Amino acid sequence: MKPKINTMEELSEAIGVSRPTLSRYFQSPDSVRGKTSEKIRQGLERVEYVPNFFATRMNRKTTGIIGVIIPYLNDLFFTKLLMAIETAAMEAGYTVITQCSHSDPSIEARAAETLMSMSVDGALVAPLGDQSDPEVQRRLGSRLPFMLVDSRPTTMPDVDFVGTDHKQSTGLITEYLCRVGRPPVFLAMPRVNFNAVERENAYIAKLTELGHKPEVIGIDPIDSRWHFEAHGEAVLDQYFSHGAYLDRSILCVNDRVAIGALRAASRHGLVPGRMAKGGLRIAGHDDYPLCPFTTPALTTVAQNVEAIGKASVSRLVEMIRGENSANESQVQLFDGVLKLRESA
Amino acid sequence: MKPKINTMEELSEAIGVSRPTLSRYFQSPDSVRGKTSEKIRQGLERVEYVPNFFATRMNRKTTGIIGVIIPYLNDLFFTKLLMAIETAAMEAGYTVITQCSHSDPSIEARAAETLMSMSVDGALVAPLGDQSDPEVQRRLGSRLPFMLVDSRPTTMPDVDFVGTDHKQSTGLITEYLCRVGRPPVFLAMPRVNFNAVERENAYIAKLTELGHKPEVIGIDPIDSRWHFEAHGEAVLDQYFSHGAYLDRSILCVNDRVAIGALRAASRHGLVPGRMAKGGLRIAGHDDYPLCPFTTPALTTVAQNVEAIGKASVSRLVEMIRGENSANESQVQLFDGVLKLRESA
DNA sequence: CCGCAATCTTTACGCATGTAAAAAACGGGA
DNA sequence: TCCCGTTTTTTACATGCGTAAAGATTGCGG
Known part of the structure; x- marks a missing residue:
């Protein structure tokens, strides 16, 4: 077991180099002469020492x-x-x-x-x-x-x-959905942050621009702050049960909600997809790492994280x-x- | 804008209480007389001050x-x-x-x-x-x-x-799988940590105990450290393509691998499940938060995180x-x- | 071997706070 | 109002290191 050394003072005695020199060495090993830095390096091998973070940081103007x-x-x-x-x-x-x-x-x-x-x-x-x-x-x-x-x-x-740029990103996927099928409805979520609102607005703007009527669902909190998947599933499950939106494109405010949406679809025996008959499509936003592995794999817009x-x-x-x-x-x-x- | 105060010294002048008293107050407001602590509290409302973390921590024997x-x-x-x-x-x-x-x-x-x-x-x-x-x-x-x-x-x-206790947890699900169908194969992963090995061993032990022959697949790294889903999908995709394991129970070393496995199954048109005909079953380990939302929902063992x-x-x-x-x-x-x- | 410049040692102070000890002020009860 | 115990102030030292200044060493070129 190497001897434990707690302060630079002790260290300076232990390896025979003055404390100020050590201080300089720890800030930048090149600021001391090669021979000295070698001596210090070898000394450090023989003992157990870490400079005290607090003391170090307290005296520098910058903490790093x-x-x-x-x-x-x-x-x-x-x-x-x-x-x-x-x-x-x-x-x-x-x-x-x-x-x-x-x-x-x-x-x-x-x-x-x-x-x-x-x-x-x-x-x-x-x-x-x-x-x-x-x-x-x-x-x-x-x-x-x-x-x-x-x-x-x-x-x-x-x-x-x-x-x-949510206006761009949401606009992009909204436009895509409009191009390949009926204009999408927007599956929103409780407003946990401003992105949710921005995306919703971007969706509305794009749909209006294209001459369609925006349709937003899922705003009412189902007691599920941050339980996005559960929210998505619960909302769509309800609609599907009433026979609504079975053949529509559904743009989810984010991928986690979309994963819930996929789940709701599968529970109702629906297979969303661009190739699928029936017209049900589900898309998300973010490119959550699991998107490629959902069934079916989730179409989405990637944020450049x-x-x-x-x-x-x-x-x-x-x-x-x-x-x-x-x-x-x-x-x-x-x-x-x-x-x-x-x-x- | 409240005046900015940087040290306790300044603060003590600003609100007319001595520095040691302030120090005591910040460590425990109850250690000073009620009248004094009230005075300090009111003083703090009028200025902008945060004690210096480094200085406080440096002097205490404990850093908290x-x-x-x-x-x-x-x-x-x-x-x-x-x-x-x-x-x-x-x-x-x-x-x-x-x-x-x-x-x-x-x-x-x-x-x-x-x-x-x-x-x-x-x-x-x-x-x-x-x-x-x-x-x-x-x-x-x-x-x-x-x-x-x-x-x-x-x-x-x-x-x-x-x-x-991976011996217990893995044993539990292994036993379950043996009970409801043919003995499972174990879909392992590159050894990123000891749990992977422990689970694998627990699986082998349980299967041996029940008189079956253990079968472990997916140990060879497919260049996918920590890309568990991709690993699970790639391994099973290959086996499925060769017509192997189409009707077996597959116990995955963890849920992320299992999610990849589910994906592979769906790509091959297979629907794993306890109710499903065909005998394909897929199970995981951990109870990853997304398990309830996969298609089909993933059977697993929950760790008590x-x-x-x-x-x-x-x-x-x-x-x-x-x-x-x-x-x-x-x-x-x-x-x-x-x-x-x-x-x- | 000398001299100069680079480097190191010595010494001392500073940082923002903890903390101990002694002196001063305070507060409540009679 | 006085007294006594509690709390606060004053004073001083401690923490571990940054840093500046002056003097001592070192190393290198000539």
Whole structure:
């Protein structure tokens, strides 16, 4: 067992190099002479030492930490986003501290406090939607570089944002559905965030533009916040039972709802699909990782999650470093891409 | 805009209470007289102040942080586990810092360094499997209270562990499948962690016990580490194409593989199920959240994730506090529960 | 071997807070 | 109003490391 060493002071005695030199070494091994750094490296092999994070960070003007707040973890969309963010941050030399708000505004507020008290260099927030306390975000923004990802509250128009252009993405699939069959109805969900509303509006706009009458179902909460699949299944099950929408195109607000919708269809012996007779089609939004494996495989629009993650980090780093137009707010929207599979 | 205050010193001038008193207040508002705490509370309303996390934590002997290392985020099993852990930790008054190892041993090692340097009070690690560097875990264990969750390396027999009793859970579903049809074959996966092996062995043991001949398929990696669905689909697709296993029970090592298996079945026009003619049955393990929504709904064994999360945190807290038999290692295994749905 | 520049050591202070000890102020009861 | 115990203030030191300045070493070119 290697001897355990707790402070740089002790370490400096142990390997015969002064503490300031060690300090420089840990910040950048190249900042000391080759011979010295070799001596230190060998010394470190013989003992058990990790610099104290808190002490280190407390004294630097910068902490090298990016804080991330995510509303919900049990959703592969967010985990994909998170992984993209972590990867990008890692490459940029930052450590990521993630806090999950568990879709609870008070936890979100606490998470923001934690990030602020940790003096993170910047924060990336995927907000809860209308549930989020705008005051919390205002405090964050007044204290540190801060931007929103994924979902964009109407109350924060002048904050940096990176996300999907839902008008484009939803328009794209709506148009496709109109082209191949009867105009779709829109299966919505309880309003857990602004994307839901944006997609709904985009659907309505596109249908109106094409001269059709929009039809939105499933807005009433069936006690299923974030239980998207259950929501989709319950809503459609009810309609199908009454013989409604059996031969229509159904555009779901997202893939998880669509997975529920597929389930409802199969329970009623229906097989949605572009090739299928009967005219039932089901489509989603997001390109949830499981889409290729549903039966039938789900047609959807992919969000460019990788790009969103990457872009948000690089923009945040710009803001942190005060580069470019760091002080004028900026909105980046990425296009969705049609994923034609079997269900529509 | 409230005036921004950065240190307790400034705060103490701003609201006319001495710094040590403020310090006591922030640690526990009840430790100061009611009148004083009221004065402080009102003062805090008028200014913008958050105590510096690093400075606070650096001086306390305890940091109030539990570190968690998770191998992979794009898997709802881990996110469920993580949420259970976070909830339990929150209730116990701890802050959780999560690090994801992105299924990369070197990132896992770095994550461990981060946790150690942060002087977390304890660490909870869901290891990568044989990929994990045992040295990393030994260092963690020698520095702080530390335990393993979910997957248990054979190389660390004397470390605390909380997880599922795979012998029981896999035995349970194996037995069920044997009871309702022909003895199942086992659809395995590349060995990303020890659970895969444990389940496979449990399957073999049970089948042998019942006097049948075990049959394991899908061990050869089809270049699909962690692409479980794709793996399941690819393997079965191949077998089905050769007319093999069309009428058998197939026990998949986990639900994600099973979802791929269902897909393969549907592509071949097969409908697995306990009611279905033909004898094809597909079952999984874990009770992945989407199981009720697949077509057909997936029969599986549920892991008690909630319990695992809760138990691991409460055991870790025991170790941190030095309570009970904190120094003798302890293994807690939870039973799986059969979830009979449609697919088997 | 000398001299100069680069590097290291020594010394000292700073960061934001915890915490202990002594002195001062406070509050309630008689 | 006085007294005594409780609470607060004052003062001072501690945490582990960043960092600056001055003096001591080192290494390299000549």
